[in-house]
Amino acid sequence: MNLSARMIVVLTVVGLISGSLLAVVGMLTKDRIAFNKQQEIEAAILEVVPGTEISKEVFTEKNFTIYSGKNRDGNLIGYAVYTSGTGFQDIISLMFGTDPNVTKINSLSILEQKETPGLGAKITDKELFLRFWDNKDAGSAISLRKPAVRSQDELAPNEVNTITGATISSDKVLSIVNQSLEKLKQLKKAGKLISEENDAE
Amino acid sequence: MPSKSVGAEYIKGLWEENPVFRQLLGMCPTLAVTNAVINGIAMGLATSFVLILSSLVVSALKKLIPSQVRIASYIVIIATFVTIADRFMAAFFPPISKSLGPYIPLIVVNCIILGRQEAFSSKNSVGRSLIDALGMSTGFILALLVLSSIREILGMGTFLGHQVMGAWFKPWIIMILPAGAFITLGILLAVALVIESKTKTRKN
Numbered sequence: 001m002n003l004s005a006r007m008i009v010v011l012t013v014v015g016l017i018s019g020s021l022l023a024v025v026g027m028l029t030k031d032r033i034a035f036n037k038q039q040e041i042e043a044a045i046l047e048v049v050p051g052t053e054i055s056k057e058v059f060t061e062k063n064f065t066i067y068s069g070k071n072r073d074g075n076l077i078g079y080a081v082y083t084s085g086t087g088f089q090d091i092i093s094l095m096f097g098t099d100p101n102v103t104k105i106n107s108l109s110i111l112e113q114k115e116t117p118g119l120g121a122k123i124t125d126k127e128l129f130l131r132f133w134d135n136k137d138a139g140s141a142i143s144l145r146k147p148a149v150r151s152q153d154e155l156a157p158n159e160v161n162t163i164t165g166a167t168i169s170s171d172k173v174l175s176i177v178n179q180s181l182e183k184l185k186q187l188k189k190a191g192k193l194i195s196e197e198n199d200a201e
Numbered sequence: 202m203p204s205k206s207v208g209a210e211y212i213k214g215l216w217e218e219n220p221v222f223r224q225l226l227g228m229c230p231t232l233a234v235t236n237a238v239i240n241g242i243a244m245g246l247a248t249s250f251v252l253i254l255s256s257l258v259v260s261a262l263k264k265l266i267p268s269q270v271r272i273a274s275y276i277v278i279i280a281t282f283v284t285i286a287d288r289f290m291a292a293f294f295p296p297i298s299k300s301l302g303p304y305i306p307l308i309v310v311n312c313i314i315l316g317r318q319e320a321f322s323s324k325n326s327v328g329r330s331l332i333d334a335l336g337m338s339t340g341f342i343l344a345l346l347v348l349s350s351i352r353e354i355l356g357m358g359t360f361l362g363h364q365v366m367g368a369w370f371k372p373w374i375i376m377i378l379p380a381g382a383f384i385t386l387g388i389l390l391a392v393a394l395v396i397e398s399k400t401k402t403r404k405n
Contacts, residue, residue: 007270014266014274018281025285029292036295114302117236118356118374 041082041095044109045069048097049078058193066184066193069097076100079193081184082111085176088168090114092123096177098138102185105142108133108177120169129170132161138185141178144171207332214336220313221344222393227313231345232382234304238361241349242342243297247290247305249338251282252314253331260322260330275318276309283308313341351385352376 001009045055049069058079059066067080078100084093093112096105108130115121122128136142137157145155148162155161162170187193205213220226230248234240258278259266266274287305290298298305308314317337322330353359356376358366375381 003267003269007267010266011270011273011277014277018277021281022284025288029288032292033288036292040295112299117377118372 040111041067044082044095044111045080045097047109048095048107049080050097050106051077052080055080059187064180064183066187068193078106079184079188081180083176083180084112085172085179087113087123087172088115088120088166092169092172092176094173094176096133096180098181098184102181102188103138105133105136105138105177105181107135108173110173115166115169120163120166122163122166123169123173125163129161129163136160138181142174142181144174207329210329210332211336211339214333214338214340215343216340218337219340219344219393220316220337221341221348222390223397224313224316225390226316227311227341228386229307230304230311231348232379232386234301235345235349235352235382235385236356236377237300237353238346238349239297240300241345243290243294243301244304245338245342245345247286247301248308248311248313248341249334250286251279251308251311252317252338252341253334254282255279255314256317256322256330256334257327259318260325260327263323271323272315272319275315279314279318280309313337348382348385348389351389352381356381 042055045067046052049055049067051071052069053072054070054074055067056070057065058068063084065082067082068076069078069080071077078097079102080095080097082093082095084091086092091112092110092115094108094110096108098105110124110130113121113123115123124130132152132155134152136159140158142158142160143156144162145159146162146167148164149155160170160174214220216223218224221228221231227248230244234244255275255278259275262274283306286308287298290301290305317334321333325333350360353361354365355373356378358364358370358372373381376385
């Protein structure tokens with residue numbers, strides 16, 4: 001066999017074997033990866049809409065999904081919004097929960113982030129950041145308290161705390177939540193959150 | 202080269218030809234993921250998996266692959282194992298997979314791996330390549346372990362997530378930032394050079 005033919009044959013065969021091996025690995029791990037993702041989302045829904053027994057996707061578009069949370073009796077107890085947006089370094093994926101009428105935010109949970117370790121990454125810290133998001137008034141847009149304060153009582157009902165040294169990350173989280181909150185309110189007003197109609201079943 | 206004993210072939214990866222401290226290869230993952238010990242270990246293991254299997258396959262196929270397309274073939278072989286490692290971690294160790302992020306797929310272009318295929322596996326038997334890959338992997342894991350231990354202890358006051366420093370200790374945030382990686386690596390390289398030059402003068 002001359003050289004060019006051998007080169008073509010070797011590369012083709014290597015490519016084919018590698019491709020088929022990866023196809024098998026992909027098939028074997030696909031379900032498991034999807035399952036992990038699903039579990040992560042379910043755990044987050046439970047965290048931001050406590051008491052959820054049944055959750056259902058009621059609205060979805062690119063990087064924006066709304067889940068309805070219902071208790072055991074099938075009554076709507078809140079919505080969980082799963083969304084993402086740009087952070088200081090990379091995409092931040094988060095989920096926040098509201099009551100059924102979207103008048104208050106229950107709490108916030110960060111699912112994925114690649115902010116600066118030790119600074120921006122504190123957005124996942126309960127003590128420093130997330131607890132200041134509990135039970136916020138969602139009647140108007142949420143705003144950021146700068147400079148940071150120490151206790152929840154010093155904040156206005158629609159105000160959240162900044163992380164000292166990571167103002168940009170705090171601000172990015174805030175704008176992601178505010179945008180999605182606005183969207184959620186509009187969808188709610190327009191009656192696009194179809195879960196109510198499915199209650200009969 | 203065949204004159205080297207099996208033990209020496211393995212040991213050389215630990216110090217004499219340590220990929221990080223002596224050859225200065227694979228600096229990108231070394232600097233990027235050593236902010237916590239668990240990340241360093243996971244990265245070391247994933248790289249070892251790829252290095253060992255690629256070395257085995259490349260040394261087994263060395264007669265079949267024409268030298269003009271060897272790099273392309275090596276990269277396809279390496280990329281296959283990297284993707285397997287990546288999917289496997291995403292499926293079974295989701296938290297680690299998440300914290301390592303894009304650095305797992307980037308093992309494809311880690312020069313330790315391609316470097317060993319070029320410098321060793323493509324010229325030696327399957328057995329010797331395996332020993333060489335094991336030695337290099339151990340050297341790489343050790344280097345990452347040292348680096349990440351220093352950075353995690355000084356940067357967060359923890360080791361593998363457990364608090365090891367007392368309450369008096371104020372974490373040096375800089376150690377878990379990129380600058381800390383460069384500073385730590387620089388100091389370790391200097392130490393390695395000093396030790397190397399000391400042992401050399403003693404031999405002479």
